[in-house]
Amino acid sequence: MNAAVPGILLARAALSRLIEPSDTVGQALVMAVGPEAAARIASGRQMPGAADRRGLSALLEENGIRGSEQTLNEALGRWRPRAAGLAPERDLATVSRFGGTLLVPEDHRWPGALDELGLGTPFCLWTRGGTAIPPAAQCVAVVGSRDATAYGLSVTGDLAAGLVQRGRTVISGGAYGIDAQAHRSALAVSGREPEPGEPAQIPTLAVLAGGIDRFYPAGNEDLLRAVVDRGLILSEVPPGSAPTRWRFLQRNRLIAALSAATIVVEARWRSGALNTAHHAAGLGRGVGAVPGPVYSANSAGCHRLLRDGSAVCVTDAAEVVELSDPLGLPSAEPAGPGAGPIENRPDKRADHDGLAVEDILLLDALPLRTGSPVEKLAMVAGLGLPAVRAGLARLELEGLARRSNTGAWQRARRSGPGR
Amino acid sequence: MNAAVPGILLARAALSRLIEPSDTVGQALVMAVGPEAAARIASGRQMPGAADRRGLSALLEENGIRGSEQTLNEALGRWRPRAAGLAPERDLATVSRFGGTLLVPEDHRWPGALDELGLGTPFCLWTRGGTAIPPAAQCVAVVGSRDATAYGLSVTGDLAAGLVQRGRTVISGGAYGIDAQAHRSALAVSGREPEPGEPAQIPTLAVLAGGIDRFYPAGNEDLLRAVVDRGLILSEVPPGSAPTRWRFLQRNRLIAALSAATIVVEARWRSGALNTAHHAAGLGRGVGAVPGPVYSANSAGCHRLLRDGSAVCVTDAAEVVELSDPLGLPSAEPAGPGAGPIENRPDKRADHDGLAVEDILLLDALPLRTGSPVEKLAMVAGLGLPAVRAGLARLELEGLARRSNTGAWQRARRSGPGR
Known part of the structure; x- marks a missing residue:
């Protein structure tokens, strides 16, 4: 093992390779025995002791998960097949070669908002890009269908631009459709790159389901490259990892947890974006849905959220900021033309207004x-x-x-x- | 006075001529001394006694209104200028000539749902049309802007048709735009006229702000005539009354009170339709709002209702029925093609659905x-x-x-x- 790399980085890099996202037994093991022992146990280089097992069981029980003697054994059965090719130094070197870094909970730059995920907290974040992850209070997730309509793309563009103008970072998943439009519009409105050393608000952040060394989907490569240049991309799975369905679903919980509010712009009756919204609701974060024509299947998921009370109706960036910031924390005023793209409150006073x-x-x-x-x-x-x-x-x-x-x-x- | 007409009809007809809608002192006086004495007092043919004044004060107080010696005197000052031309027999004859009738709370056909308006209960209803007012459980109000968009008209048409197909009566205000479309679509889908003597569900009911002898607005004359022929129109003001702004606003409370739910299809940020929705909410009835494009000023009022939690998001007739009938009372199934015009729930199962x-x-x-x-x-x-x-x-x-x-x-x- 490379003595220049702290053991904790190597351990968490290894854990992210061995164990799938949201494997609660894995995170419970880390909490019970620490990341380094957990990595040794998960990879088969150390047998779990009786105290380790007791600590794990207690932690699972605290979290309402019934564990037994078998729980850890089954987990080891899941994890160990992957120990063969394990090479955390190589993963770290790979990310470093891409100008990226590995962020761990022991690092002061770790986004504390993720810890609210409890046993779903990721082991680490593989990141690429120039600046730190902003606090959740400054971040808004803007998500939606891949097969967006012109209407959805237009609203997304307006919302993302308005949010950046109000000092927010737009978080999304880097997918086609709504996600891509959210990143694109945030980049477009953010203007110039910050001077070296200047503490910049990053306009946008993409959370990927696969490794940060591969831009997925391929059609968004240029866009994601621009996000790396002027924003940030991150993933909880190590470089080279494929973006599987499971990882897409789990990725959504990170988008929700990193943001004060999650806005669904367009979503079909069943859509991954609703999954992100449910994660946000579960974390007590704001959830907003953009209304659309009732004839649009791409708005049916949004209307479903509105109908069942899971989401608040939002129609412009100001309403999104209100949702993400219910206590009215100071926020930058929108600047320049186009800052208030949706103007439905003309409010010419009627003659009889205010009369008895x-x-x-x-x-x-x-x-x-x-x-x-x-x-x-x-x-x-x-x-x-x-x-x-x-x-x-x-x-x-x-x-x-x-x-x-x-x-x-x-x-x-x-x-x-x-x- | 014509001995063939019961005194109670003449009294209430006179009260509706003397006193503006929602004049709470007027209704309190009726409740305190009965309609006939109230009509004599309001028209100046009888002086209110000390017991009458005490009864009135007690009733106002019960309803949270501070009354004084002056309250009734001021009210008499409002009412008596109109006593000069008072001729309730003539008003009754006029309505009779139009094939209409005067409905009073003492009549078993009186819609009991109106009594929930308390001191806002109308003195009587001047009606025109063939059949009785259906119970509120079977009625849904569909209201909205006069300057509707093509989108709003289309949704209104689908909702009204779907509601009639489900055995509901569509109530609206007979205005241009959404109101007219609601009546029109309800009539169109209701098909044939009922056989003589057949107990028919009326497809639609218009509540007018002016007298039922004048079709207002004039451009809707043919439509309102069709509503009279196959449905019902009604008003709380006597024949010949002008549809003033005040009466429009008060008319909205009747639309809300006669219906199990009020649906706003399109409304600007400020719109009379929102007033109807607030009346419905105040009565504990269902309130629904149809979402639309965020760029449409005609949907801004609907989104406002959704945002502040006053309304439930509704996108088709089935959702409206659910709102108007939360306990799932038996309702006719929609029949024929076009019954389910909005189909956003395709729900092809995905491969991974239901998998662990x-x-x-x-x-x-x-x-x-x-x-x-x-x-x-x-x-x-x-x-x-x-x-x-x-x-x-x-x-x-x-x-x-x-x-x-x-x-x-x-x-x-x-x-x-x-x-």
Whole structure:
């Protein structure tokens, strides 16, 4: 073993090679005996002692998992077939050659938000890219279908851009469709690269299901390369690992755990994006869903989340920030044009806004063209004479009523932007 | 006074002429002294006695309204200016000439659901059309913007048709846009007129803000005439009354109260349809909102309801029925083509559905084209040999794995519709 590399890095690198993501027995073993002993046990270089087994059982039980004498033996049966080709130094060298690094929980740069995964906490993170992982409070996951519609891509672009403009990092999975658009838009709006040494907010972070030495899917290679250059990619599986279905599903829990909120932009009735949303909900993080046309199968999953109450309806970046930051922590104001792409709150004030009931009745009774005497207004509005007189005075002040030379009253139009 | 007309009808007809909708003092007076004395007092033909005033104050107080000696005097000041032209017999004759009738709470046909409005209960309903008002459990309000989009009109058409096919009556306000489309679609799908004497479910019911002798807006005259012919229109204000802003707002409470659920299909950020939704929520009735594109200002009000939790996301008639009928009371099954216009739940089973974790890992490891020996599968999947052997047997049974002559294993594709 290379003496220059701390044993803890080698141990956790080995564990990530031997044990599949979310194998709770593996993480429980690490917690019970420490990563180095766990790596020796998992690879068959050390027999677990009676105390080790007791510690493991206690930990599993604490987490509501029934363990037996057989639990560890079965796990060893899963892990040891992979011990043959084990070479953590080589994996570390490979990642290093790509300019990457191995992040472990013992490192102060470790994102503490992942620890909320409990026994699902990854052994380590293989990362590539320039800067540190931002705290979860600053991160929002934007996820969705691979076969996105033009509508979904457009909303994703607006959301991701708006989030970066508000100082957030957009996390996604690097897949085709919504994921790719989220990364792309975050990069596009983030503008220049930071000066050397400048503490930069990274615009985007991709969590991959396979090794960080292979850009998957191949069609996103250029995009993922750009994410490495100006953001960060990471994975819990070592270089060379294939992105299997299981790893895709488990990858989703990392996306959710690294983010204050997870937003599903488009998802079919069943979609991996819903899996990410459920992970986020399980962690008590915000979950948002973007509504869409009811005829779009690509929005059916979003509507499902809204219907069952798992997600909050979000329609623009400001609403996403509100969801990810319910206590209103200070956030950068959006800058520049396009910062508020979705404007559904025009809110021209209506004439009757803010009026009391009697004044609405009176306003309704006022004729638009010819004047009406006070007595007639009382009858039409269904109000007493004193109420009509007082109301007319108020409406005149508001610029909503005017009196002619003959003493009759009629409607006026409020001018300007209201009070 | 015409002796052939019961005094109670004349009294309530007069009250509906003298007093604006939702004037709580008026309804409290009726509850305190009865409709006939209330009509005499409101029109100035009888002075309120001390006992009347005490009864009124007690009723207002029960309803959380602070009343004083002045409360009734102010109300009388509002009501009496209208007593001059009062002619309830004429109003009844007018409605009768139109084939209509006056429905009062003392009538067994009175829709009891309206009484939940408390002091907001209307004095009476002026109705026109062939059949009785269905119980609220069978009614769904479908409302929305006047300036509907093609999307909104399309969804409204599908929802209204689906509701009528499920035995529901569609209630709306007879306005342009969503309202008109709801009535139109309900009529279109309801098919033939019922035989004479046949107890028919009416397809649609319009609640008007003005008198039932005038079809408002004029552009909907033909439509409202068709609603009269095969459904029902009603209003709480007497014939000849103008549809004022106030009456529009109050009309919305009747739409909400007559329906088990109110569905907002399209609404701007501020819209009368939201007012109806809030009335429904206040009455504890179901509120549904149809999602739409986030770029559509006409869906902003719906998304607002979804966001603040006031409404449930609904995307088709089946979901609306579920909302209006949470206990699953028996409902007619939709009949005929087009009954389920929105089909977002294709639900082709995926190969890995229902598999245990180990079998998913194994499925991921199975090569598609060339076979793989059991030992290699164990390493790739990260599973022990016994687990791999047991798993392969299960996957083979599921039709997902097959063994070649050489003993190597590979993926197979599930055939047929699955288990």
